Amino acid sequence: MAGAFSASEDQNRRLLRARDAMDRDFARPLDVAALARIALMSPSHFTRSFRATFGETPHRYLQRRRIERAAALLRSPSITVTDVAARVGFDSLGTFSRTFRAVVGFSPTEYRERTRPVAAPSCFVRAWTRVVSDKPSSSTPG
Secondary structure: OOOOOOHHHHHHHHHHHHHHHHHHOOOOOOOHHHHHHHOOOOHHHHHHHHHHHHOOOHHHHHHHHHHHHHHHHHOOOOOOHHHHHHHOOOOOHHHHHHHHHHHHOOOHHHHHHHOOOOOOOHHHHHHHHOOOOOOOOOOOOO
């Protein structure tokens, strides 16, 4: 039958819809229940399936996405660290700083001091500044 999807293909499409929502709306308040509704799953099934499919929990994926965007924004000296935190969806500067340090290995201020603004097309900047590991790096970015 043309157009029919297997159960696993259907689940993957629904998980991708939820991940796309995180990529698009990362700065908005998103919780597992809301994301599970997008994927048409219960929250516990959504979390298990997301982790099995993408290798990390939805919460961790969203945190990493927010920190990736924050790293790009921190390259602009005209935006304060507090404004960066708010723009990427953190209500608390302390939570933002702790999360940023855990993912990148430096505080937001240290990261800003160690990096230079990048004058390149945004697709290259995103690829170059993408956080690939949550392990602190001993090398200096930029």
